[in-house]
Amino acid sequence: MATADELWTWIYPPLTELVAARADDRTRSWTELRGYFLERTGLADASDHPLVADLVETLDQLSEEDSAALLDDGARLEAQVYELAVAHADPEPEAAEPAGAGEPAAADDPAYDEAEWQRFLVDNGPRWNGEDATWGQFSEWFGYHAREAGVGQPATDLLAYLDTLSAADRITTLAQYGVVIPTADAEPVRLTEEDIEGLLAEDSEFADISEDRRRELIQQVVGDH
Structure with a gap:
């Protein structure tokens, strides 16, 4: 067959096209998108590849509401498909046991939280x-x-x-996956004087500060931003 990474590299492009097609038109259900996805994989039928067969069967068995929710959650769908890729991948060759080995070695990939x-x-x-x-x-x-x-x-x-x-x-x-990478062209956060006034008013630590001092703080924070 192939390794998990090879399977993932192959299935990822049609998978992202499926998610994009759903995002472009939320009225398109999995039933309507099924043929579109198979066409992107280059397969005549889902049964032509066990990974695709498993994925299609999983989506076929979901209700229309549940399949739509899965298609709308790209990260969850990708994680599920990657698990299928691992399940259908060729097993890793077992390493030879070193001579004189005693206690069993700890697992290389222990369960994680x-x-x-x-x-x-x-x-x-x-x-x-x-x-x-x-x-x-x-x-x-x-x-x-x-x-x-x-x-x-x-x-x-x-x-x-x-x-x-x-x-x-x-x-x-x-x-x-919920990770926002700051880029050079990202828009800086702009805080107005009204924004800062509201923030200071909500914080109990500033409740007893005089009006003049509060305005000094507001001007300082607005200037920093």
Whole structure:
């Protein structure tokens, strides 16, 4: 067959086209998009490939409401399809047991906490500045700290996939996971005097400050922004 990464690289383009087609017209149901997706895979029928057969069967069995929700959630759909790619991939060859081995070795990829991984990704993903030139350095840093945090397995899988993309596509993909990468052309946050007045009024710490001092603080904060 193929490795999980090879299967994922093959299925990802038609998958993104499926999600985009649904996003362009929310009235198009999975039933209507089924043929469109198969056409993008280059298959005459879903049964021609076990991965596609599993995916199509999964969507076929969902209600129209549930299939629409899945198609509208690109990150969840991609995660589900990647799991199918792993399930249908050729098994990794087993490493030979070293001579004289005693106690069984610990698993290379121990189970990880999905919530912890999501927190780690959202907290540390934005540390990349979005430039291709810095990707390699960031990737090494991210992978190291992910292993330290006990989420090395999903980090390695994600980085391996992102390595195959352009910088712009990495930013788009990370955004689907809730990671916002700041870019050079991003619009700066603009706070008006009214915005700051409202913020100060809501914070109990500023309740006893005199009006004159409050206005000094407002002017200072507006100036900083």
